[in-house]
Amino acid sequence: MKNLLARREGLLVIALLVLLVVIASRFPDFLAPRNLAGVFNDTSILIILALGQTAVILTRSIDLSVAANLALTGMAVAMLNAAFPGLPVPLLILASLAIGLGLGAINGLLVWKFGIPPIVATLGTMTVYRGSSFLLSGGKWVNAHQMSPGFLEWPRAVIAGLPVLSWIALLVIGLAFLLFTRTPLGRAFYAVGGNPTAAVYTGIDGGRTRFMAFCLSGTIAGMAGYLWVSRYAVAYVDIAAGFELDVVAACVIGGISIGGGIGSVAGAVLGALFLGTIKNALPVVQISPFWQMAISGTIIICAVALNARAEKAKGRLILRSAT
Amino acid sequence: MSVARTLPDRLDSSSARLFKSWEALLLLVAVVIFGVNSFASPHFLDPWNLSDATFNFTEKATIAVAMAFLIIAGEIDLSVAAIIALASTAMGAVAQTGAGTETLVFVGLGVGLLCGAFNGLLVTRFQLPSIVVTIGTMSLFRGLAYVTLGDGVYKGYPADFAFFGQEYVWSYFSFELTLFLGVALVGGLILHTTSFGRQVQAIGNSPLAARFSGVRVERVKFILFLATGLAAGAASVMLTSRLGSTRPSIALGWELEVVTMVVLGGVSILGGSGTILGVVIAAFVMGLVTFGFGLMNVPGIVMSIFIGLMLIGVIALPILARRIHARLTRRV
């Protein structure tokens, strides 16, 4: 039990429970399963983006272009749908994955083959992708009435009590868990971020691993693009503006270390849920939504401080008696 | 044991170093853009138009000078735009009480300084990584602005407050441009000719070795965060004065534009190298692009594509060139 508490994930679960209890004390209906499911559904997109970002941060990189990727991909599939309403939705989803992958691969190549620091590369691609969304759409919006019913229905369809959107999040969580804990690529993320020199010695290609991380992040962002425009039933250039920082914040809160090599799927999910719960709870507890930014900011700062304390390298203990 | 040799100061001459530098490359880019724009639009070369155009980047560029110091020292501050918003909100709130321009300026700069101190404390005293800490303070500061102002707007600034953002100091030189150039000049002097500047460079190259050489790393970094906060406060005064109003959403996304300006200016994001001259040229390049494209009625967001491509290109090209050179000379 002590071990669980000592780990970030355990602390997050407790913090989340405390948060829920506090909210429930003012508004008991918040804890109703239907409502909690709604919170989860609302947070689904953040969760999957956070998982993609986790792969990137694990390798000591960062992807600031996820929101722009989401926007561009979302606009593209929305326009496709508006122009060709006959196209089956699964095909459009495939397209969103492919476009997202392509955009992520560009980031990966810039970092791998050109050696551009990730923050600079994704800062650049961020503006290019969002600008491209404008070029693509001519600044025009794609509204709900232009989207086919199938397009809009797909993430909302309820299966076994949960909307498809939530199921997708659960699926991505499951796949991510499998990837990070059971595949060589996933373990390589940890190795490359934890000790790049040792990774070389053990035959892991650091550049290629980071490339794969960016591809993963991009593919997920592409998927999120479709989900976003479908869920909010609108596509325009500025969607998800600034969302990339929410994604990074979710990771930081979840205990993913910005220095690489440390972090877990559970952490990313809990971090995202934490942010999502607060966002959902504020109107319920009748705190003005204008407080949301300030509260998230404070939580991020606290999370960073906790991360730093946990990571402080155990100093050399030379005095045997000091143990 | 050996014949006494005198070590020369340098091997290559000053002029050689000048030509091979990043600043020279950037200057070339600036000249090209200037040339292209002059052809593209007859209004480009009008001096008043050019002077007007400077307003679109001088506020950011002022912050960029301070940010350059931070990045050279190996840190970063992503909360600068939020500081602008918070400082502006504070000034607006105080303006509602009928305070005079001097008080407002004091408030704006003061809030900037306080925010900078907060950032500096978190990074130096608690040893937190600046990139994520300032993502947090960014939310916090702008969040406080929202809490104060909500979706409202402050107007009602005293008439002479408009001086900072709208008036000219001498001929074509607006106050904003003059302040920026002044800040850049002082910044350049400090970075390249003072011991403080040398310490900043040392810290950026190796914080450990700098500490072992007696540099007070935490103190220097704290000062840099203060300076960045102050610069953001000054930018806030100018911006608020120019707009004549305040919303919590002003300067949205500016932090990334400032970072782009700094990196485009040749400052390595990893720390340790860069010049203020480069940042100044980069600011002008970005301003020229914005102005020139604006004259051609290119929407802002498309301009940012160009800026994004330029950022990537300008960093990738030397690396590409070096790779090709290495392959050609085939060294182990």
Add this chain to the structure above:
Amino acid sequence: MSAVAQAFVDKPMPDAALPAPLLELAEISRSFPGVKALDGVSLVLRPGRVTALIGENGAGKSTLVKILTGIYQPEAGEIRLGGSAVQLPTAEAAQEAGITAIHQETVLFDELSVAENIFIGHAPRTRWGLIDWRSINARATGILRTIEADIDPTMRLRDLSIAQRHLVAVARALSVDARILILDEPTAALSHKEAEDLFRIIETLKSQGKAVLFISHKFEEVFRIADDYAVFRDGKAVGAGQLASVSQDDLVRLMVGRSVEQAFPKIQVAPGEVMLAIKGYSHPTEFDDISFELKAGEILGVYGLVGAGRSELCQSLFGITQRSRGTLYLDGRPKYFNSPADAIDAGIVYVPEERQRHGAILPMSIFSNMTLPSLRRVGRMGFLSAVEEFSLSRRYAERLDLRASSLSQAVGTLSGGNQQKVVIGKWLATSPKVIILDEPTKGIDIGSKAAVHGFMSELAADGLAVIMVSSEIPEILGMADRVLVMREGRQVGLYPRVDVTPEILVRAATGNLGVRS
């Protein structure tokens, strides 16, 4: 050689009875800017035998290891594995060839588990291609058992001791069926018992037919565990053969190439007033109750094994870390340093062991490194004067005979010895009272070594109080006026030079003072 070691040495085998070489290095050369690290060296490793590689710092041992593990490429010469020539262009290639190295700093992953560290890069998979954790944990347990390591494979590597990390590295080598193991100063941070455990494992490896290259400067161990020897000096292989046919003195002579006394140009200095006095000086976790007085003109040698707490003591004296208890008097006045800047202002300076990480800022120029602690002195009112900077750095560069093409040259491109000169020069410019040098000649070519020693003597003659941390007995005996021996954070003894012999030093450092052979 002591009677203890003698008992372990067998009689030499006739050459024809030796097993055929598993790994051969023939005429390998490699240079770096400023120094020829390896000059036509040859080395032979045979299966089931341990070859000890001996040499002073800077003799070329670590370069050799890097070539064997695929990190560097030789510029000339051939590597032969089982008789046929091979290339080792990458670390992976070396691993495929069956070569593994275990360094002092284990190059593994702190945040991953022991079992994962053993199998990373070649993890067993299940039918679906996923990593088979059950198999990894089981096999890891198995391997750890064969080397009698009592380690839980699910523990994070970060939570293990240095000795245990070495064992994990050995386990990893076994998991990839390494045929050739390189052990680089493996007992540096180990206790006597842990070292014995390691030797037992080495015997197991020998019986499995592995070839072991054992790098050490501790003759006791060499004669205990190794069968063959190879001696490097200044990048050349100056001797090789079976240990049974040589004595310790033979090895020393090969290593040093001259009698020990000549190497150390020590000037006898009449000591002055007490400059530095510490009493009961302690740190919460690194050292406890250290006390000594140091006079101007004196050189205090600090000896101990790696991990004894010597560097930690020095860094605390310099203000990097804070003491928990005890007093420090400098020139009669009590002092407390919160940072190195405080220490430097007071007159204590520190030449760190890790030259490249702590000593110099490699990408910056010689002159900017040299003026960094003295920026106030090379300008006016905060502004720097290029003229004064060059003048100051030239003065000390010439005094130290610095070899470089210009003062604007980046320190990272200089040889180790010249880098050290820059570091020392930087401190001299601050006119210190006490100078602490931590392993000052580690990784430096012989010529620069002598220069540094000569220099230290000059400093003492000029009235500085000098503290010199060293792991090399000849250096301690040659340079120190008094010797402080530390072990596991504690002060074992403080001896005047005349009372010290190599045996006493080693016994004190290893905790065997009371033991007689």
